[in-house]
Amino acid sequence: MARPPKTPKINHGGNRTRMDGLDDHMLTQILFRLPNCKTVLACSPVNKRWCSLISDPTFSAQFTNHKKKITTLLKGSGSGSDHEDDEAHWNLIATMQSSQQWVPLITKFMFGFRELSLEFLPCKTCTTTVTFKDLVLCSNYWTYQEHGRLVYYITNPITKQWVALPPCPVYKHRWEQERIKRTALICQQPYIDSSQHYKFRVVEVRNTCIDSSQETLGLVVYCSEIGEWKEINLRVPKEEFRQLETTVVCNGIIYFKSGLSLVGLDPFDVNDTCDTTLEARVMPPLPDFGCLQESSGQLLIINSPKRCSKTFVCYSEDRRVIELEMEMWKLDLNQARLAWEMTFRGVCKGTWKGRQLQRNIALEGDLIEVHPYNDKLIYMFLPTKDWFVLCDTQTGYITPLKSVHRYSLSRIHRLEHQWWPTSVPALVQ
Known part of the structure; x- marks a missing residue:
């Protein structure tokens, strides 16, 4: 007689995706979506990795280019922005x-x-x-x-x-x-x-x-x-x-x-x-x-x-x-x-x-x-x-x-x- 399949146990915390499990590209994409540079800079003290990414000389230019791209798309579609600081x-x-x-x-x-x-x-x-x-x-x-x-x-x-x-x-x-x-x-x-x-x-x-x-x-x-x-x-x-x-x-x-x-x-x-x-x-x-x-x-x-x-x-x-x-x-x-x-x-x-x-x-x-x-x-x-x-x-x-x-x-x-x-x-x- 075949045994019924085991019901998987639900782990409410151990298998969750954590921020430190993200690669650098995904983490920077999340930081780009913060409303303004003041908010981004406030994230620098989180840990050495975050501080290193934000302090990179290319980060500010990439952050600016992302904001420009999003603003252009919003204007083209006629929709507004969720953050007034996006412009x-x-x-x-x-x-x-x-x-x-x-x-x-x-x-x-x-x-x-x-x-x-x-x-x-x-x-x-x-x-x-x-x-x-x-x-x-x-x-x-x-x-x-x-x-x-x-x-x-x-x-x-x-x-x-x-x-x-x-x-x-x-x-x-x-x-x-x-x-x-x-x-x-x-x-x-x-x-x-x-x-x-x-x-x-x-x-x-x-x-x-x-x-x-x-x-x-x-x-x-x-x-x-x-x-x-x-x-x-x-x-x-x-x-x-x-x-x-x-x-x-x-x-x-x-x-x-x-x-x-x-x-x-x-x-x-x-x-x-x-x-x-x-x-x-x-x-x-x-x-x-x-x-x-x-x-x-x-x-x-x-x-x-x-x-x-x-x-x-x-x-x-x-x-x-x-x-x-x-x-x-x-x-x-x-x-x-x-x-x-x-x-x-x-x-x-x-x-x-x-x-x-x-x-x-x-x-x-x-x-x-x-x-x-x-x-x-x-x-x-x-x-x-x-x-x-x-x-x-x-x-x-x-x-x-x-x-x-x-x-x-x-x-x-x-x-x-x-x-x-x-x-x-x-x-x-």
């Missing part, structure tokens, strides 16, 4: 002017998802000069006042890391000219790696007026590979390029705007062996005067028609409804034949309850920023009772965001939070 956030930074001295001394993080500060820097006072992704380039005002030389700091306000560059050998200029966007910071990929050893450039414009004798724009460039500043002359079209108005970094190139003229420079062409005079890349002429911006790797021109040197604004009878004419062009840098294309022309409207609005406002390029991933969202300062507003060219609505005193507001920048914070670069010893 990179960003801030608007305002450089405020001191009430005691007419110089920009204070940096405030106006909008965004984090409370950030620059108080950890060693200098007494500093001002935000430019930003690149989540890195901030600051300058020390007091060294400029005392020695006529700017000391720059590259810092990440999220991780509170910082590094001081050697003094920049620029000619002493009036501090009021600091409102002109004459400086640029650019890092060469893969800067998202946890390694600090990546190439970067800091470009300081030595003179905003073009040298008529040589038809060049004077630059001072800090080269990270040699740890020194190098003076460079950038040859530009003499007839079109009169005086520098602004600089914008886009897709690894620094663009310089003057009137309707636009030229570019690959800052990594500047090295210890290059000539002292370089030829600028001449871009298609701008379609109209306006503010040069960057969004999603494309160049934009934002303009508002003016009459009598003032932006033309219409109001309702109660003077609480504003209508702002807007025009915007885009230059797709991925096309073989570069040409400016108009993407918006129309009127945006906004309502302020209980507030009287002024007539004839003047838009300023230093006080306009575009959403880094959506070129239809424009943030700007309107001197209508000193309001910062969001202009949505897709819906045509102007939404008031925050009241800011115009007399203290100098300039705004954007700070793009990365899925993994960028390490400040290591300097050559």
Whole structure:
């Protein structure tokens, strides 16, 4: 007589799959699915193996690439994310002017998802000069006042890391000219790696007026590979390029705007062996005067028609409804034949309850920023009772965001939070 089969015993704990039984690939895939880098770093103390995987120089880049891939898939499918941190956030930074001295001394993080500060820097006072992704380039005002030389700091306000560059050998200029966007910071990929050893450039414009004798724009460039500043002359079209108005970094190139003229420079062409005079890349002429911006790797021109040197604004009878004419062009840098294309022309409207609005406002390029991933969202300062507003060219609505005193507001920048914070670069010893 055959014996009945034995009933298997159920082990409620001994045969379970344990985390330490997973191979490295499976474990890293689980870590990639955590909502943000802060959560991942909190897992480092679990054991030596976890700490080794997370500390690997390639982990941060793989974590970032995974987040980008997931975000792209979610946007393509139209579904949302379970974690709000699955998408990179960003801030608007305002450089405020001191009430005691007419110089920009204070940096405030106006909008965004984090409370950030620059108080950890060693200098007494500093001002935000430019930003690149989540890195901030600051300058020390007091060294400029005392020695006529700017000391720059590259810092990440999220991780509170910082590094001081050697003094920049620029000619002493009036501090009021600091409102002109004459400086640029650019890092060469893969800067998202946890390694600090990546190439970067800091470009300081030595003179905003073009040298008529040589038809060049004077630059001072800090080269990270040699740890020194190098003076460079950038040859530009003499007839079109009169005086520098602004600089914008886009897709690894620094663009310089003057009137309707636009030229570019690959800052990594500047090295210890290059000539002292370089030829600028001449871009298609701008379609109209306006503010040069960057969004999603494309160049934009934002303009508002003016009459009598003032932006033309219409109001309702109660003077609480504003209508702002807007025009915007885009230059797709991925096309073989570069040409400016108009993407918006129309009127945006906004309502302020209980507030009287002024007539004839003047838009300023230093006080306009575009959403880094959506070129239809424009943030700007309107001197209508000193309001910062969001202009949505897709819906045509102007939404008031925050009241800011115009007399203290100098300039705004954007700070793009990365899925993994960028390490400040290591300097050559």
